[in-house]
Every structure is written in structure tokens, then in C-alpha cells.
Amino acid sequence: MRSAEPGVHSAAFLMHILYLDDAGSPKNAAERHFVLAGVSVFERQTFYLETELDKLAATLDHPEPEKLEFHGNQILAGRGYWRKFPQSRRRTVLLDALACVRRLYGQWALFGVVVDKAAVSPEDPVEYAFEEIASRFDKTLRRMHLDGNSQRGLIVFDKSTMETRIQALTTEFRFSGHRNGKLHNLADVPFFVDSAASCLVQFADLVSYALWRRYEKDDSEFYDVIDGMFAAEGGVTHGLLVKRQD
Template sequence: MYLLYLDDSGSSGNAADGHVILAGFAVFERQPHWLSLQLDDLAREIWPQNPDGLEFRGADIFSGKRHWRGVGKVQRLDCYRRALSILGTSRLVHVFGIAVHKASVSPDDPMERAFEEIANRFDRFLGRLHRQNNTQRGLIVLDKSSYGTSLQGLATNFRSVGHRWGQLFNLTDVPLFVDSRATRLIQYADMVAYALRRYYENGQSEYFDLISRRFDAQGGVVHGLAHLVRPENACHCQACRQRVRN
């Protein structure tokens, strides 16, 4: 089984946010333990007195909030880079990210559009594995503070009714919602989502570049990244450049 860990960044109701982001990564079921251990090692460096109590969240790391308050900015950002690099250098990680330009999909709910898009891409990833004689099921795991009720209902409809591209065939159940404090994997997903937020909202590619090679791809075509935006608002991001070429 493959597990897709997701978190969101940006708010549908906040006018200051031009985009909402839903992003994370998929790994085979045996990998989460080892990825967790590597983030635990970083936590022991930052807060040796209580490493289990240190939560890795992109916004908190950048702003120095909560347990990051007493950590210097240089150390905080270095820790963020190192955490993203764990994912970016692993060939076992498949990153997925959807950036939705809110004005371009209005009046649709941008987060529901993002989830629909990312669930479809994860399902197609599993379908490719099946065609390669590696049949796997998939499970989506989200932070429980995300759009819990609406996304769970949406996923239930996907399984029974379908979505705009057809039906999902490879997901084993509706999404599982967990407390981000209880799993390092959701914390990784949060940092991925925040890296995409910095990329699309602030034009800052430094952190995005650390994970960009791990977006799900086949034959040079990137499937794991999408920017939902009207053609007249298209940018020069990796997803928009590929769309223009095709």
C-alpha cells in the first residue's frame, strides 16, 4: 500500500491569499518509520529537552512561533532546508502538489478542486504501478485541522459516483484524518505545502527547488504538480511551462 500524506496552506476565506495549496508526498507503507526517525534526529538537535514536543510546521518555523520562538532565524531556516532535503534526496518519495488560483476557479471551492485534482493524480500513479505489475492500493492521510468534513464527503462521492475525470479505482477507503502532532509524516507534508506557498505566493523558489525533482513524473512529464489558473493568469512555474509545451 502507498500512503499519501497531505496538508493545506492558504485559506479560501482570506482575501490576502491568492492561492490555496494542497500538497504532500506518497511513500510505500514501510517507509514512514524511517522518515520519522530522521525528523526525530533534527528535533533532538533543536530541542533536546523534549524533542517529541517539537512540531515541524512551515509557518511556525519561518515566523519563530510556538516552540520555535527561542530558536534563531538562521538555525530555523537551516532546519527547514534540511527537513525538506530528506524528502528531496529520497528516491522512495513521490511528491504531489496542487496550487489553485482562487479567482480562476470561482465560484467553486478551491480546496475541493485541489483535493479532486490531487486524488485523481494519486489514483493515476497507482494505476501506472499496476500496469508495471506492481499492484498497490492507496490511502490518503490528512491533517485533521484541514477541510475535514467536506473533503471526506467529497472522497466518499468519488468512490461511489466519480469525479470530472471518471472514477477512482485504487484507493482503499475515504481519507484518514490525524493529529499532526502525532505523526512526523503530516509535519513533512505541511513543510511541502508551505514550500509551494512560498513559491506561488512569494515567488521564492529556494525551498521549492529542494523537492522539485521528487514530483511524481514519468518519461519526463511531471504528473505530481499542477497550477489551476486561467490561461491569461498563467505564470512561469514548472507546471505552467509544461502545459505550454504540451
């Protein structure tokens, strides 16, 4: 986990929440990659990221800035409210939104899995990505526990048709295990929320979209803002996996 506030005492931490969203369609043959990614923050620190995104929304002339949603694909494509802005301005908004994470306090980290769908075929890329990201989050919490900073974890997704499937997978991973072991540090099955009500889920959308643009479209401008922010320890990045075709 990264720490943006060295003075925070680790013993105060109780729960880390991993907010996730996906990018790319697992069944669209025209797309090569599927991405699952997001941000893990200590439960009391969500306020800071929400505040930064609210400040950015207030600069965009929306009549109700607190209701403005940040979704990477919609912003870059100029859909809905974003149609009024030129592309250069929309790209700047995306960059500024991603940069908001730099002003988080406490312990936090990004997590992401990029799957070349051909590399895992015939396995479901959604299941592969979730297994990897859940395992990496769980192991990060375990490393914190071994360092004397015991934490529990919770995963929050945007509402989606994957809800029943993801919850079933989590139960299986916790009790029967997966290829990397069992999940030991999650407090419950994932929760699914409306992204309109959660700036953190919207930020997860931006992270997944930045990764998708880098690997699907060879556009690294957005990813460059968050490069180096994925969970790491001892110089080894554990929070980002790119599964390429051999």
C-alpha cells in the same frame, strides 16, 4: 513514483499512503493561492522519514525532541519554541527538514496542487485541489498496476474542519466519479490524524508551505529543495499541478 533503493523488489509493495496538508486560506481575500500537497510513501517506509526528522529535532536543544513539531509557518514566523532561533537558523531548519525526504527508501513521490483561487472561482478551491490530487494519486497507482505492481492507496490528512467534506467528496469520486473519471485504487475514505502524532503529516505541511511560499511570496528557496521530486513518468510530471488564471 521515485525509487531511492533500486534493489527493492516491487512485488513486495502492498499499500501507499499519501499524507496531505494545506497552506493558505481558501477564504482569505488577501491571499491569492491555496495549496494542497504532501508525500506518498510505501507503508513500510514511513519509518525512514520519521527517523530523519527525529535526528533533526535532536539537534535543536528541545527538552523533549520527540515532541517537537515541524510546521512551516510556525518555524519561519518564529512562533512558540522557534522564537529562540534567529531567522537565518529557522530558514536552515526548514531547508534541512525538507531535505530529509532525500533519504527515503523504496518507492515514494511528492504530490501537490497550487490553485490561484481566482482561476477556479466560483468553484471551491479546496474541492478543486482535492479532486486533482486524489485523481493524480489514483492514476499513479493505476500506472503501477499496469506495470505489474498492483497497489492500493490511502490518504491521510491533518485533523481539520474539512474532514466531513473531504470524506463525502471521496465517496462521490469513487462511486459517481469526477471530471477526470472515478477513483479506483483507494482502499477507503481519507483518515484524519493529529499532526502531533505523525511526522509524515508534519512533512506534508512543509511541502505545502514550500509551494505556497514559492507562488504566494515569490520565495523559491524552500521549493528548490524538493524540485524534481513530484510524481513523474517518462519525463512528464504528473504529481504537481499549478492552476493559474488564464
